[in-house]
Amino acid sequence: MLDPRKLLLLRELARRGTIAAVAQAVTFTPSAVSQQLSALEREAGVPLLERTGRTVTLTPAGHLLVEHAHAVLEQLERASAALAAARGGPSGPLRVGAFPTAARVLLPPALTGLTRAHPGLVPMVSEIDPADVSAALRAGELDVALVHEYDFVPPVTDASIETEPLFSEPMYLTDRPSVAAARTDPWITDRPGTLCHTMAIRACQAAGFEPLVRHHIDDFGTVLAFAAAGQGVAIVPHLAALDPPPGVTLTRLPLSRRTLAAFRKGNGEHPAIRAAVAAFHTAITHLPL
Amino acid sequence: MLDPRKLLLLRELARRGTIAAVAQAVTFTPSAVSQQLSALEREAGVPLLERTGRTVTLTPAGHLLVEHAHAVLEQLERASAALAAARGGPSGPLRVGAFPTAARVLLPPALTGLTRAHPGLVPMVSEIDPADVSAALRAGELDVALVHEYDFVPPVTDASIETEPLFSEPMYLTDRPSVAAARTDPWITDRPGTLCHTMAIRACQAAGFEPLVRHHIDDFGTVLAFAAAGQGVAIVPHLAALDPPPGVTLTRLPLSRRTLAAFRKGNGEHPAIRAAVAAFHTAITHLPL
DNA sequence: GATCCAGCATAAGCTCAGCTTAAGGTCGAG
DNA sequence: CTCGACCTTAAGCTGAGCTTATGCTGGATC
Numbered sequence: 001m002l003d004p005r006k007l008l009l010l011r012e013l014a015r016r017g018t019i020a021a022v023a024q025a026v027t028f029t030p031s032a033v034s035q036q037l038s039a040l041e042r043e044a045g046v047p048l049l050e051r052t053g054r055t056v057t058l059t060p061a062g063h064l065l066v067e068h069a070h071a072v073l074e075q076l077e078r079a080s081a082a083l084a085a086a087r088g089g090p091s092g093p094l095r096v097g098a099f100p101t102a103a104r105v106l107l108p109p110a111l112t113g114l115t116r117a118h119p120g121l122v123p124m125v126s127e128i129d130p131a132d133v134s135a136a137l138r139a140g141e142l143d144v145a146l147v148h149e150y151d152f153v154p155p156v157t158d159a160s161i162e163t164e165p166l167f168s169e170p171m172y173l174t175d176r177p178s179v180a181a182a183r184t185d186p187w188i189t190d191r192p193g194t195l196c197h198t199m200a201i202r203a204c205q206a207a208g209f210e211p212l213v214r215h216h217i218d219d220f221g222t223v224l225a226f227a228a229a230g231q232g233v234a235i236v237p238h239l240a241a242l243d244p245p246p247g248v249t250l251t252r253l254p255l256s257r258r259t260l261a262a263f264r265k266g267n268g269e270h271p272a273i274r275a276a277v278a279a280f281h282t283a284i285t286h287l288p289l
Numbered sequence: 290m291l292d293p294r295k296l297l298l299l300r301e302l303a304r305r306g307t308i309a310a311v312a313q314a315v316t317f318t319p320s321a322v323s324q325q326l327s328a329l330e331r332e333a334g335v336p337l338l339e340r341t342g343r344t345v346t347l348t349p350a351g352h353l354l355v356e357h358a359h360a361v362l363e364q365l366e367r368a369s370a371a372l373a374a375a376r377g378g379p380s381g382p383l384r385v386g387a388f389p390t391a392a393r394v395l396l397p398p399a400l401t402g403l404t405r406a407h408p409g410l411v412p413m414v415s416e417i418d419p420a421d422v423s424a425a426l427r428a429g430e431l432d433v434a435l436v437h438e439y440d441f442v443p444p445v446t447d448a449s450i451e452t453e454p455l456f457s458e459p460m461y462l463t464d465r466p467s468v469a470a471a472r473t474d475p476w477i478t479d480r481p482g483t484l485c486h487t488m489a490i491r492a493c494q495a496a497g498f499e500p501l502v503r504h505h506i507d508d509f510g511t512v513l514a515f516a517a518a519g520q521g522v523a524i525v526p527h528l529a530a531l532d533p534p535p536g537v538t539l540t541r542l543p544l545s546r547r548t549l550a551a552f553r554k555g556n557g558e559h560p561a562i563r564a565a566v567a568a569f570h571t572a573i574t575h576l577p578l
Numbered sequence: 579g580a581t582c583c584a585g586c587a588t589a590a591g592c593t594c595a596g597c598t599t600a601a602g603g604t605c606g607a608g
Numbered sequence: 609c610t611c612g613a614c615c616t617t618a619a620g621c622t623g624a625g626c627t628t629a630t631g632c633t634g635g636a637t638c
Contacts, residue, residue, distance in 0.1 A: 001293060002365050002372075008290075020585060032626055034587060039625090044372045053634050054585045061375035068368035075364045076291050079357035083291075083333045086350035309614060321597055323616060328596090342605050343614040582637080593626075603616080608609100 004076055006040040007069035009033055010048065011160070012138070014058055014066040025139050070159050070265075077266030081273075090272040091120030097128040097136060097145030099195075100218060102259065105239045106146065110276075110283035118275050129194045134158045137264050144263045144276050148237075151255050152202035153195055162268055163260040164277055167284050169238040171257055172250040174227040179207040179235075179253065186214035186232035188223050200235050203255065224248055242288060293365055295329040296358035298322055299337065300449070301427070303347055303355040314428050359448045359554075366555030370562070379561040380409030386417040386425060386434030388484075389507060391548060394528045395435065399565075399572035407564055418483045423447045426553050433552045433565050437526075440544050441491035442484055451557055452549040453566055456573050458527035460546055461539040463516040468496040468524075468542065475503035475521035477512050489524050492544065513537055531577060 012022040019037070023030040041048045048062035058066065098107055103125060111123050128136060130147035137145060138160055147163070149155040150171075155163075176182040187204070189211070190196035197216075204211040214232050217223050220240030227234055228245040237257045241250055261277045268274070301311040308326070312319040330337045337351035347355065387396055392414060400412055417425060419436035426434060427449055436452070438444040439460075444452075465471040476493075478500070479485035486505070493500040503521050506512050509529030516523055517534040526546045530539055550566045557563070 001297075002368055004290060004293060004365075007368070018585070029627060030586070031588085031628080035625075038587085044375075046372060046376045051586075054632090055634090056586075061372070064371055064375055065368060068364070068371055072361065072364040072368060075357065075361040076293075079291055079296070079354060079361060082353055082357055083335060083350070086333075086353055087335045307614070308616095318598060319615070320599080320617085324596075327616085340615075343603090344605085345615075580638090582635105584635085585633085587630100587632080589628100589630080591627085591629105593624105595622105595624080597622075598620085599618105600620105601616100601618080604614085606611100606613090608611085 002043065002072075003040070004069075004072055006036050006043075007065070007072055009036050010040060010058075010062065011066055011069045011073065013037065013049075013056070014063065015135075015138075019056060025135065073160065074266040077264055078269065081267050081270035084270050084272065088271075089120065090118040090275040092272070093122045093124055094272045094276060095141065095143045096123050096125045096276065097133055097142040098125060099130055099146060099148060100127055101220060101237060101240045102146040102148075103127050106259075106280065106283055106287065109286060110279045113282055114276060114279035117279070118272075121272060121275065123276070131193065131195050133262055134161050137161055137262060143267070143270075144261060144273050146259060146280070147262050148195065148257050148259045150195065150199040150202075150257055152206065153198050160265050161262055162265040163262045164268075166259045166261055166280055167287070167289060168256050168258045169289060171235050171237055171253045171255040172241050173235055173253050174224070174233050174248050174250060176233055177251055179203055180209075182211075182233045183207070183209045185212070187211040188215040188217055188226050188232045188234040189213050190218050191216045194218065199257075203235060203253075238289065239287070291332065291361075292329070293358075293361055295325050295332075296354070296361055298325050299329060299351065300355050300358045300362065302326065302338075302345070303352065304424075304427075308345060314424065362449065363555040366553050367558065370556050370559035374558065374560050377560075378409065379407040379564040381561070382411045382413055383433070383561045383565060384431045385412050385414045385565065386422055386431040387414060388419055388435060388437060389416055390509060390526060390529045391435040391437075392416050395548075395569065395572055395576065398575060399568045402571055403565060403568035406568070407561075410561060410564065412565070420482065420484050422551055423450050426450055426551060432556070432559075433550060433562050435548060435569070436551050437484065437546050437548045439484065439488040439491075439546055441495065442487050449554050450551055451554040452551045453557075455548045455550055455569055456576070456578060457545050457547045458578060460524050460526055460542045460544040461530050462524055462542050463513070463522050463537050463539060465522055466540055468492055469498075471500075471522045472496070472498045474501070476500040477504040477506055477515050477521045477523040478502050479507050480505045483507065488546075492524060492542075527578065528576070 009022055012025055013019065016022055016025060019033045020030045023033045037049060044065065046061045047059050048065060049056045050059050107125060114123060115121055128145065133145040133147050136142045173179060187200065189200040201211060215226055217226065220236050223234045223236060224241065224244055226232065228247045244250055261280055263273050298311055301314055302308065305311050305314060308322045309319045312322045326338060335350045336348050337354060338345045339348050396414060403412060404410055417434065422434040422436050425431045462468060478489040490500060504515060506515065509525050512523045512525060513530065513533055515521065517536045533539055550569055552562050
């Protein structure tokens with residue numbers, strides 16, 4: 001019988017590309033991953049990996065098996081979720097990931113509502129950029145996460161991740177009437193690698209220029225303070241700009257940011273996940289949107 | 290992560306009822322099965338088995354998990370079948386089960402056609418009564434089997450077995466114009482426990498009497514010889530009565546017997562299974578139906 | 579072209595999951 | 609009351625699978 005643990009390694013390899021990266025993701029040594037994949041190949045009776053020099057690539061049969069690995073692992077996830085439901089109401093640790101604004105604005109009311117409704121639940125929050133959420137969910141480091149996606153940034157489609165939309169909010173530009181009008185201004189963006197950074201760059205590119213990025217700041221409160229100090233312009237989401245500092249004017253852009261809940265596919269029926277998503281929805285109704 | 294091997298044991302327990310029977314089916318000791326199920330229960334975090342004295346029964350949570358076990362094991366079966374397809378054409382051993390008449394009439398032409406089309410395939414045939422096929426398939430002792438079902442006998446529905454209809458044939462009664470006319474005759478049936486035996490009993494019950502069974506004989510050739518010798522009446526399928534001995538008259542009954550191919554769910558795309566079923570279909574076209 | 583290093587594979591050893599055998603408890607049938 | 613069927617627990621052993629150590633290959637860098 002095929003071993004789901006080996007299938008999981010193969011799936012990670014398909015996504016990460018190198019055995020070393022897989023090993024790091026599952027906190028094994030590369031040697032262990034190599035041995036497991038070799039064993040899987042032996043059982044499969046058909047080459048799954050092609051070794052070309054110091055790199056490995058999946059064969060067509062390997063890709064085929066990855067598709068089936070998704071299906072198998074999703075069914076196992078469903079089974080686990082069903083068991084969690086059978087154990088009774090939501091309880092135990094629940095690892096929650098959230099981008100900074102959500103952690104500040106949405107999570108406090110959501111968590112109080114969640115723990116009030118389910119005292120046995122112990123939510124554990126980690127701030128995490130949406131770009132890293134898929135990997136963290138797959139690795140089991142998170143159970144549910146708040147992510148966002150922008151008009152300009154295509155959403156991460158991951159066959160093993162499922163999302164549920166929560167709400168949408170408009171974006172604002174500081175001190176300028178339009179993005180195009182900020183062509184020659186210094187910009188304040190999030191750090192490279194974050195989704196917000198990509199969004200700002202893409203928005204400027206759509207307006208026909210490359211932004212002159214002077215500051216890299218993740219916290220929108222600090223961003224607005226910098227803007228108020230004349231250090232540059234920035235694009236900020238509605239929820240981060242509820243109470244702008246004096247001297248900063250905000251212009252609504254024809255851009256929106258959508259916030260979603262993400263979790264492993266098949267895990268949506270897990271009572272703790274259901275409860276968390278429900279708590280998110282409830283908390284949203286009290287948000288000043 | 291849930292272990293599919295443990296899930297398989299739980300599924301077998303749901304079907305067989307006792308740990309000892311499961312152990313026999315998978316050729317483990319009962320101790321090993323007990324330990325594995327205990328471990329599964331521990332991982333599940335919820336009681337799956339209820340021990341009442343010397344017997345065990347599944348809890349509702351146990352039954353729930355069995356449903357998910359079906360889904361998981363089916364997906365694994367699909368993955369294996371896909372790998373077999375990736376290995377290339379059908380090859381290797383193929384364990385075929387068949388009831389006696391099929392083994393005699395259908396298999397010889399089907400096997401010659403099969404091995405001619407796929408020289409790498411090594412079919413290994415075992416005669417087996419349809420009543421035992423499900424267990425043998427699940428246990429991996431067979432890959433594909435020829436089974437039949439009668440009008441009077443409800444088909445065995447097994448969540449992990451899939452069937453494909455092959456053909457249907459009429460049934461005949463020896464030396465009497467109707468089943469009701471054989472009320473006081475001695476009967477020749479298959480051995481108790483076989484599907485054919487059940488069919489004969491049910492047919493008589495439907496005609497309003499309990500048959501007086503004198504002989505238990507599985508081979509229909511022998512049955513017809515006995516009938517010719519005046520030893521009793523019998524119900525025989527068309528394919529077993531192509532060449533009746535002198536002195537036996539056959540009356541067609543408003544009964545039919547359907548022959549099907551059976552295999553593990555999810556395994557239908559296995560190239561060897563596909564090839565075998567195709568060969569069955571081809572062989573049928575040459576059958577004198 | 580020499581050097582470095584990132585990446586993978588293999589060898590050797592060790593730990594633990596999971597099997598077996600052995601022994602004991604429980605309940606129903608005769 | 610005894611026997612037998614059934615399950616569990618204890619103890620021991622084997623092998624799968626992990627780690628560490630080592631070696632090989634090929635691309636990047638100077």
